Amino acid sequence: MARRVRKKDTKPESRSSPLELGVSRQQSSDLNFYLYKRALHPELFRIYLDQHVDTVNYHADLWIVGMSHLVSFQSGPSIITELTGAASDLLTDRNLVTQFKFRGERDYTQRFDDGIKYIFSSQVEEMTEHIFRTTYRDLTRYAKKKGMFVGYKQWATNGLEPFSFIDYETRDRELHVHAYHAFPGEWRILRTQSIFELPGGG
Numbered sequence: 001m002a003r004r005v006r007k008k009d010t011k012p013e014s015r016s017s018p019l020e021l022g023v024s025r026q027q028s029s030d031l032n033f034y035l036y037k038r039a040l041h042p043e044l045f046r047i048y049l050d051q052h053v054d055t056v057n058y059h060a061d062l063w064i065v066g067m068s069h070l071v072s073f074q075s076g077p078s079i080i081t082e083l084t085g086a087a088s089d090l091l092t093d094r095n096l097v098t099q100f101k102f103r104g105e106r107d108y109t110q111r112f113d114d115g116i117k118y119i120f121s122s123q124v125e126e127m128t129e130h131i132f133r134t135t136y137r138d139l140t141r142y143a144k145k146k147g148m149f150v151g152y153k154q155w156a157t158n159g160l161e162p163f164s165f166i167d168y169e170t171r172d173r174e175l176h177v178h179a180y181h182a183f184p185g186e187w188r189i190l191r192t193q194s195i196f197e198l199p200g201g202g
Contacts, residue, residue, distance in 0.1 A: 026068065026086055027185075028124060028181070028190055030087075031067070031084055031086060033084060033101075033102060033108075033192075034081075034083040034084075034085070034098075034099045035081070035097040035098050035099070035108075035110065035120075036081040036095050037079070037097055038079055040070065040072070040091075042063075044090050044091075045065045046066060047063045048065070048150045049063070049149075049150050050062065050064070053168075053170055053175070055170055055172075056172075057075060057198055058073060058074060058173075058198065060074070060196070062166055064148055064166060066152075067181050067183070068085035068181070069083075069166055069179050070084075071175075071194060073196040076114075078112070078114045078116055080112070080118060082120070082177075084179065084192060103124065104124060105122070105124075106121065106122045116196065116199070118195070118196055118197070119195040119197070120193070121192070122190065123192075124188060125188060127187050127189070128187065132184070132187040136160060136182055139163075139165060139180055139182065139189075140163065140165075143165045143167075148166040149163060149164070149166075157185035158184045158185065160184035162182055163181075163182050164181050165180045165181075165182075166178070166179045166180075173198040173199075174197045174198070175194075175196040176193075176194070176195050177192075179191070
């Protein structure tokens, strides 16, 4: 059974360093996927909300970083980090497994030498205004019941706040993460789904 600790809610209006990723407004077209076989330093990011998860078999940290997110998964000495974010000179290439731009639908699977399997899928959905508003309403209602949610009043467009929402599920040897980033200025939502699976899972 998972033990969840250290949930931090930092208001978007509070002071932040210009060197941190996640400070400035982003467009969906700015976002890239990065997969690392290492941890990334929290000092690089403007973390608006974070969640730490402890289980018998693994530990994980989930961060909302502006209109982006980061998931770091650790089992023993092995660390895998998923980052959805804009390109930046602050990001290292060291232990970078892969990266790509979000376009349409994308599926990716990686099995590491230590036996950990990582499965990822993403979709950039461009909608009509009506469908977007309906989907936006449904997601924000759902987010009030569970998961991690941050809205950004300072970036509101078309009467709606951009938001990032992470929902996750812990299992004995797996971590499932669903993330949603809503861009009302574009009528787009970026959806991602990740599975971190230890050997013997599935």
